[in-house]
Amino acid sequence: MAQAQAVVRSVRRRKPFSVGRALIHIGLAVVGFLCIMPMLLVISTSLSDDLLVARNGLSLLPQGFTTYTYDFILSSPAQLLRSYGVTLIVTASGTAGGVLVSALMGYALAHREFKLRGVFVFIVVFTMLFNGGMVPTYLIVRGTLGLHDNILALILPTMIIPWYIMMFRTQFSSLPHEIMESAKIDGAGEWRMFFQIAMPLSRPWLATIGLMYILKYWNEWIPAMMYIEDPKLFPLQYLLQAIVRNAQFLRSMAQAMTTQVKLPGLSLQMAMVVVAAGPAMFVFMFLQKYFVRGLTAGAVKG
Amino acid sequence: MAIAVEAKRPEKRGLLGRFTLGRRDKVITTTNVLLMCLPAVAMLIVFNYLPMFGLVIAFKDYRFAKGIFGSEWVGLNNFRFIFGGAGSGWRLVWHTVFYNLIFIFSGMVGSLALAFLINEVHTTRASRVYQAMAFLPHFVSWVVVGIFANGFLRFDGGIVNKFLILLGIEPLYFYQRPEYWPYILAAVNLWKGVGFGSITYMAGMLGIDDEFYEAAQIDGANRWQQIRYITVPLLIPLIITVTLLSLGGIFRGNLEMFQMMIGNNPLLYSTTDIIDTFVFRSLLTLGSLGLASAAGFFQSVVGLVMILATNWLVRTVNKERALY
Structure with a gap:
């Protein structure tokens, strides 16, 4: 005492x-x-x-x-808004799709009555160990699927992250099975159990994995460099990259209004960085604890 | 009794515990569960498994017009070309491994140091601010990191060169001097990852039972001795596990980082070109896809061996944390 x-x-x-x-x-x-x-x-x-x-x-x-510099950017915002739109669409649909598809798979892999789950766990885990690399992936996405200058090329190829499937699996396995059993006895089907019991009970994990997806899609630019040539489909990060790599691009963005006026250089670039990257960073900063949880999840295999 | 049985076989506890289904229900359940797997499996097949078959182009003379399977077989020619006498293959492999080793080692030391420091002032409000500040770079995209780096390293007006001038030293053309880049890249990598990396170690430190420290205090151990004889020994399994898991990826380079920091600047390739940047460049500039895929093939296969080996080691240290 x-x-x-x-x-x-x-x-x-x-x-x-x-x-x-x-x-x-x-x-x-x-x-x-x-x-x-x-x-x-x-x-x-x-x-x-x-x-x-x-x-x-x-x-x-x-x-x-x-x-x-900010007046200047806001006076010809077409490309910037366009890129914000592309990034928002890619991030929103990629995150929603990724979370749903991985959660479904994780739920199936946590299901005791699913006799084939060993095989399916292997299908998922093996992709963490071995991959075809960039060249074949590029040839398949661009050649076989024909996703050139197509927004789907920014969303689909990187949507499945095996690690997140395994995280969902661990989470669903840890749900109190009494609840699932009584739902089963009450006649709930698998889909109903998934959407009305398993998912709502896993809300914190949905938030964490969802945010990891958001961060990934928001900051990604390699797929844009590989599959996108049309500036109308440039996501934000790739737009920034294009502006930095190529001062000409910034000029073409604003060509309508300034043919004579000398364009500011560095300070304008930096203002673009603030406008393009600042707001998202600010938001992420306040959601830090969710990212921390994803990190300290510890054992995620099963 | 039921409890005892459960405790003995915890691995049997899936979503349904001890509840078992009738035969007809089993069929319905299996069908539904298979349907649930379908979207993910379909995407894995298209974007992960199909490209694995595409690895055969490492053994082919790839022509766009003929496609992956129509192109001619050339045996090991691509490998001979890139890993033979004048090829740059081994240099790429060496750089990839070298940078990963630097990143893993500096990341481990930096994250541990930060975790120790924050842990010392853990209960204060300030500690939360430090943690948030150190975590912030994790949210910055590599594109923006590249722009930051340029602000520091550019010849005219870069912060580092302004500092050098202040000290009376000649400013440096960093973007033309490959010898500085291992240090620069290590520093940038540390900056971006140290706050993120320290979280794992801090969680490990918080997991240590307070009783150990109380007992040590009673025995008259000072703070430094407590760290030396309690915290460090208890953290070692975690440190080994984290390090081994990252060693598993030692043949996979961080493409976003190298591409954004170096870009297409041949002046720096002699110290900074890694397998991933080489492959990426060959793809986008229509270089030889045969050579690129030979390098990629090497990376995939050696990477697999490496992951299997490290994961096997992790399982012997700490089964919970193994990948599978």
């Missing part, structure tokens, strides 16, 4: 100041600052006067504060 109280007290009590702890705090603050420094650099450059940036180089504080 006395011990328990002592423990409670030691948890509640503020630890006394010590040099060691102060050093740790300083060290961690430095690490934290280094982690967000590139973001600060980009934001400050995007708010800087381009001439000053060209003369003095980049800096962590805006030079000659101006929002000209």
Whole structure:
């Protein structure tokens, strides 16, 4: 009893100041600052006067504060909006599809009455061990399926992630089976049990795996580089990549209005980064705990 | 009794526990469950299994017009060409392995260090802020990381060069100097992954029973000794497991990273070209697909052996965490 109280007290009590702890705090603050420094650099450059940036180089504080670059982007937003649309469609449908398809498979693999599940587990796990690599995949998606300049090429080829199927399987196996049994006795079929019992009971996992899908689709750009040539189908990340690789592209985006006016360079690029990547990052930041859960799930095999 | 039976055979506990079905119900259930597998299996077949058969083009002289199966067999010619005398195959393999080793090692040390530090101040509100800041780079796409890196490394006005000038050192053309890139890539990889990697270790540290520390405190162990003799030894299985699992992927390079950091800059290939970038480039610039698929074939097969080996090792250390 006395011990328990002592423990409670030691948890509640503020630890006394010590040099060691102060050093740790300083060290961690430095690490934290280094982690967000590139973001600060980009934001400050995007708010800087381009001439000053060209003369003095980049800096962590805006030079000659101006929002000209943002006015410029917002005055000819067609391509940007288009790319936002593509990314939103790809992310939404890819995530919804991926979660549903993997959850169904995971449910089946967790089903005790399913005699073939050993075979199907193997079918899933083997793709984690061995793959055909990029060349055959490219030839099949582009050649056999003909998904060139088709938004499906951004969604389907990377939709199944074997690891997530196994995570769903573990989650569904851990559901209290009394609930499933009584539903079965009450006459619920497999589909009904999946949609009305298993899925609602696994809501936290749906959120975690769904968010991992969202992050994946949102940041992906290799498929766009492989299968998309039409700027109308550029997702955000690929648009950014195109702008950085090729200053000409930025000019063509705004060609209608500025033929004479000299385009700002670096600061405009950085403003594009802020507009294209900033909002999603901001949202992800607040959903961090779900990603942490996905990581600390521990054993996910079964 | 029923409880005892269950405890003995926990592996039998699936969705339905001890409940068993009649014969007719069994058929209906199996049909429905098979239907549930159908979408995922169909996609696995199209996007994962069919490409495996496509690996045969490593042994063919691939022509677009003739297709995968119509092209002529050339035996091991592609392999001889890329892994033989003047071929760059071994260099690609070496770079892939070399960078993965650097990333795994620096990631392990960095993540552990960060986890230890955050764990020391764990209950404070500030610790949550540090953790959030360190996790943030995980959300940044490689495209944006590439732009960040450019802001630091560019010759005119890059942060690093401004710093060098401040110190009175000549600025450097990083994008023309391959010798610096192993360090740059290691630093970037660490930056992006350290917060993410530290989570696993922090979870491991939180899982250690407080009683160990209390007992040690009573015996007069200071904080450093507690870390040295309690935390570290208890974390070692986890460290070994995480490291082995990443060693399994040692022949698979991070294409998004290398493609975005290096791009198509031949000046840097001598230290930065990996199998994945080589294959990707051959695909998109219509280089020799035969050579690319020979490199890809090598990667797939050696990668399989590597994963099987490391997973076997993981099973001996920590069965729970093995891949299968």
